[in-house]
Amino acid sequence: MKIPAMIAAELRRLTATRMSVLALVALMLVPVLYGGLYLWANQDPYGHFSEVPVALVDLDEGSGSGADAAQYGSQVSQQLIDGHAFDWRALSEADAATALHDGTVDFIVTIPSDFSAALVSSGGSAPRQATIGLQTNDANNYLASTIGTQAVEKIRRSVAELVGQEAASRLLTGLSDIRAQLVQATDGATTLTDGAQQVADGSTTLAQGTATLATGAATLTGGATQVADGAAQVAEGAAQVADGTATLDGYADRAAAAGQDVVDSLPQARADIAALLAQQGVDQATIDRVLASLDPVGDAARTGNARLQSAVAQVDRLAAGAAQVASGAAQVSSGAAQVASGAGALTDGANQAATGAATLSSGAGQVASGAAQLRDGLASGVQAIPDTDAATRDAQAKVISDPVAVDSSAQTSAGDYGAGLAPFFAALAGWIGIYALFLIVKPISRRAVTALRSPIRVTIAGWLTPALLGSVGMVALFAVLSFTLGFRFANPLGTLGILMLASFTYAAIILALNVWLGSVGQFVGLVMMVLQLVTAGGTFPWQTLPAPLAALHHILPMGYVVDAMRQLMYGGDLARVSTDIGVLLLWLGGALALSAVGVTRMTHRRTLRDLQPSLIG
Numbered sequence: 001m002k003i004p005a006m007i008a009a010e011l012r013r014l015t016a017t018r019m020s021v022l023a024l025v026a027l028m029l030v031p032v033l034y035g036g037l038y039l040w041a042n043q044d045p046y047g048h049f050s051e052v053p054v055a056l057v058d059l060d061e062g063s064g065s066g067a068d069a070a071q072y073g074s075q076v077s078q079q080l081i082d083g084h085a086f087d088w089r090a091l092s093e094a095d096a097a098t099a100l101h102d103g104t105v106d107f108i109v110t111i112p113s114d115f116s117a118a119l120v121s122s123g124g125s126a127p128r129q130a131t132i133g134l135q136t137n138d139a140n141n142y143l144a145s146t147i148g149t150q151a152v153e154k155i156r157r158s159v160a161e162l163v164g165q166e167a168a169s170r171l172l173t174g175l176s177d178i179r180a181q182l183v184q185a186t187d188g189a190t191t192l193t194d195g196a197q198q199v200a201d202g203s204t205t206l207a208q209g210t211a212t213l214a215t216g217a218a219t220l221t222g223g224a225t226q227v228a229d230g231a232a233q234v235a236e237g238a239a240q241v242a243d244g245t246a247t248l249d250g251y252a253d254r255a256a257a258a259g260q261d262v263v264d265s266l267p268q269a270r271a272d273i274a275a276l277l278a279q280q281g282v283d284q285a286t287i288d289r290v291l292a293s294l295d296p297v298g299d300a301a302r303t304g305n306a307r308l309q310s311a312v313a314q315v316d317r318l319a320a321g322a323a324q325v326a327s328g329a330a331q332v333s334s335g336a337a338q339v340a341s342g343a344g345a346l347t348d349g350a351n352q353a354a355t356g357a358a359t360l361s362s363g364a365g366q367v368a369s370g371a372a373q374l375r376d377g378l379a380s381g382v383q384a385i386p387d388t389d390a391a392t393r394d395a396q397a398k399v400i401s402d403p404v405a406v407d408s409s410a411q412t413s414a415g416d417y418g419a420g421l422a423p424f425f426a427a428l429a430g431w432i433g434i435y436a437l438f439l440i441v442k443p444i445s446r447r448a449v450t451a452l453r454s455p456i457r458v459t460i461a462g463w464l465t466p467a468l469l470g471s472v473g474m475v476a477l478f479a480v481l482s483f484t485l486g487f488r489f490a491n492p493l494g495t496l497g498i499l500m501l502a503s504f505t506y507a508a509i510i511l512a513l514n515v516w517l518g519s520v521g522q523f524v525g526l527v528m529m530v531l532q533l534v535t536a537g538g539t540f541p542w543q544t545l546p547a548p549l550a551a552l553h554h555i556l557p558m559g560y561v562v563d564a565m566r567q568l569m570y571g572g573d574l575a576r577v578s579t580d581i582g583v584l585l586l587w588l589g590g591a592l593a594l595s596a597v598g599v600t601r602m603t604h605r606r607t608l609r610d611l612q613p614s615l616i617g
Helices: 003-014 018-028 030-041 045-051 072-083 093-102 115-123 142-279 284-384 390-401 417-437 446-450 455-484 492-517 519-535 547-553 558-570 574-604
Strands: 053-058 087-090 107-111 133-136
Touching (some): 003 455, 018 030, 018 417, 030 455, 053 072, 053 093, 072 087, 072 142, 093 107, 107 142, 133 142, 417 492, 417 558, 492 558
Parallel strands (some): 053 087
């Protein structure tokens, strides 16, 4: 019997009755039902989150008043409702708890009463974190709880971005004000620098002048000392002159008195002479002649007395003047001594002034240098702070609050969640479909084995029957994925080819299990399906598996089917597809070889036990 004849015979058996046809069609549609329905249900679950009911409880009481009023709670609530990320339902705290308990909502997001106050507390002395409450109920849906956790984290990030943007805006506005004040300070520092330079120049001139003053004061001190010494000598000489003139004045006064006495005694002497001459008997004429001869003497005496009195008066004036000169000379000497002492003090003061002026000049230079440094530093500070307008500051605040953006790019893209799972569930559906077909297909013709037909032909015929039927199911699944669900395939023919190769490979593996283990082989096929369900890397990366299961990922065929479908469906690396096909062909060839060996063994070692019914029919 030829291979086509054996396949045709098996197909006639499978379609002998209407019920058997229905059973065959139903089993062939298992991949379509499993893969199609599952992927349809999970095609885009993230796009339907807006239908997930979530309770929103806003208890925020706000913070501040007037211009400082903050109502972040209502602001966040309105943003959430307007965003339509979920089916937000604004409820009271009690109503939300009831709704979560009876499953009306999947989780509760609560904005506490101190939400705004906590957000603005960072500017005060007691900063604290604001909190957002999340209440879940795993009895409703565990994944809903996970989704709620992720949603609250997104809310936290958006609130942090909002508050950060406002804080950054205030900071930048403050910096702008500081810059304006620094500009004014720079202008003032420039004026200060100019004034300090003038002070420095003036202090230098002052230092030079005080140095000259100190030199002149020293010269003055020397001259004043000499004057004081000369004045002392003059005072001493004047005192001696005054003493001499006083003595002379005494003598002159006595001479004047004597001269006056002589003049005053002339009339009496004349009378006495006349009387004496009369007593001597001298006649009157002689007496008159004698008296007349004495008149010149009297006149001379009177003239001399007048001159003497005049000279005495002059001596008196001289004595008085000498006394005044002596007194004045003493005063001059005392004043000259004071001048000399003052000149010494002036010299000391001038020296101190010169030293102070020099210090002032040095300090004024340092002040001028420091003022210049202050001016330059303020100017540098002004340059370091950007001169921005309000629009620029708003843009800067947005960047500061959210400094990092993710620039996502993909070498390949699945498109949506369902397309991302399609390679795994299509590969798994192929195994399930082949497994189901082997429940009714009798891959090995007992008549052919009994008739000692060629083991290879028997094996190929037994393999092709379920493989072809499974391929039909995979074609139907591909049609559903392409046309019904609208998945896009970068390489549709290659994808269909991999699905058919997978069906052929799975059929060879389960055939080998049935040939060697009989009904136990069916069970082993189920075990292999479970193992590949967790090791194929269809959902989470296979690197997250425990080490023993990760090792199976590199051995079992389904992982290679998944990888090949991803490359062909998304437009990935075709070189990897070649490797995947090679591994599948190894499984296919190995399984067929084992089946052929098993069939050969059956042709030579048939026993009554082989004719016993299977454990599972």
